[in-house]
Amino acid sequence: KAGVTQTPRYLIKTRGQQVTLSCSPISGHRSVSWYQQTPGQGLQFLFEYFSETQRNKGNFPGRFSGRQFSNSRSEMNVSTLELGDSALYLCASSLEGQGNGYTFGSGTRLTVV
Amino acid sequence: GQQLNQSPQSMFIQEGEDVSMNCTSSSIFNTWLWYKQDPGEGPVLLIALYKAGELTSNGRLTAQFGITRKDSFLNISASIPSDVGIYFCAGLGRDRGSTLGRLYFGRGTQLTVWP
Numbered sequence: 490k491a492g493v494t495q496t497p498r499y500l501i502k503t504r505g506q507q508v509t510l511s512c513s514p515i516s517g518h519r520s521v522s523w524y525q526q527t528p529g530q531g532l533q534f535l536f537e538y539f540s541e542t543q544r545n546k547g548n549f550p551g552r553f554s555g556r557q558f559s560n561s562r563s564e565m566n567v568s569t570l571e572l573g574d575s576a577l578y579l580c581a582s583s584l585e586g587q588g589n590g591y592t593f594g595s596g597t598r599l600t601v602v
Numbered sequence: 603g604q605q606l607n608q609s610p611q612s613m614f615i616q617e618g619e620d621v622s623m624n625c626t627s628s629s630i631f632n633t634w635l636w637y638k639q640d641p642g643e644g645p646v647l648l649i650a651l652y653k654a655g656e657l658t659s660n661g662r663l664t665a666q667f668g669i670t671r672k673d674s675f676l677n678i679s680a681s682i683p684s685d686v687g688i689y690f691c692a693g694l695g696r697d698r699g700s701t702l703g704r705l706y707f708g709r710g711t712q713l714t715v716w717p
Contacts (some may be wrong), residue, residue: 493644522704532645532690532707545702579644587703588633588694593644 491515493582493594501600507568510597512580514561520544520586521563523555526577526596535578538563539586570601604629604695608708615681616716623689623711624675631693634667634674635705639688648689649676681715688712 494513502508514521522545523535534547538557555565561582567574577598581591608625615621625634633652637645649660651667651674658665664677674691691708 524707531709534704534706537702537704545700545704581644588692588705589703591647591705593646595643 493580493592495580495594495597497597498595499598501602502570504570504572504601506570507566508570508599509564509566510578512563512594514582515592518582518584519561520583521557521561522581522586523565524579526579535565537586544586572601575599575601604706606691606693606706606708608691608711610711612712614714614716617681617683619681621678621681621713622675624673625691625708626673627693629695630671631695633694635692636665636676637690637692639690645690683715683717686713686715
């Protein structure tokens with residue numbers, strides 16, 4: 490079965506712009522979680538969506554937002570980009586979420602210049 | 603949030619050697635997980651541990667869930683070049699005041715294997 494698909498794989502944006510990243514979960518998975526990975530901070534939890542609702546949220550500013558559609562696909566948006574937002578953004582899907590049974594996508598590498 | 607301290611940060615070993623890395627926390631976790639991340643890819647689950655004291659193997663990999671539920675270790679025996687990558691520990695827990703579970707990750711151990 491197809492894995493977790495994240496698009497695009499690479500992205501270069503300018504400070505102040507906004508960006509939208511996409512995650513298509515494994516078929517049947519209802520939960521999508523997003524993580525930011527940087528060399529300095531490691532894997533930091535952004536938020537989790539389950540059945541189109543944000544169920545849990547990490548400690549990130551309001552510039553980071555997301556949503557989930559009825560087919561479980563999820564998008565995350567970052568507005569007013571800062572240089573420090575440069576990172577690998579990973580999504581993970583699972584049947585029920587809350588940390589159980591995660592399968593990660595390959596990530597979107599965002600570079601802010 | 604809950605902090606996981608993973609060590610060592612990096613390891614440089616020769617092919618055939620055994621490797622050991624560990625993870626400690628000030629908080630109790632009911633599930634410990636070990637992931638491996640190859641360059642340009644997302645983390646892949648290697649081993650999941652669900653019970654204090656549990657020792658689980660997956661091929662050349664062995665992991666243990668500490669008795670105190672605050673630590674775990676991962677051993678890799680007879681390392682090979684394809685073991686190269688970043689290994690992460692993760693604990694399944696909850697933020698203070700929350701009923702919702704989520705994963706907390708260690709900072710990772712970068713493993714390099716020389717042929």
